[in-house]
Amino acid sequence: MSTERDAPSPAQGKKNLQVRCPSCGVMHTYSTDNPYRPFCSKGCKAIDLGAWASEQYRVEAKPTTEDLNDAPDA
Template identity: 50%
Template sequence: MTMKKPVVNCPYCGKIVVWDTSNPYRPFCSERCKLIDLGQWATESYRIPDTNPEKQDDSLKDEE
């Protein structure tokens, strides 16, 4: 009995990729997609949203 290897979509282009140790670029389909994604992080095109924004200091409003 052989087990099926998991299949995922490339995070960048969406191409179907077999999740296997023989793919050095996983979860990406290719080195190109991996490098494009890395470049997006490096140029700060991707951002993680702040789920807990700090409150503004209300003491400055009293001085006006």
């Protein structure tokens, strides 16, 4: 018989969550007070938005109409 309870793993950094800025990669504290989260600063957010505006994140989707014509009709 074991009366031991499974102790939860110690959660570290629960108050000060460190996140990586998607733009520059610097570690900073994730705070709801930061209007630029998950970015570290205003500049990084602007850079990311600029990247989206450009063609860097453009997804090319080529519809294959040939597949529709090649449907089995037997």
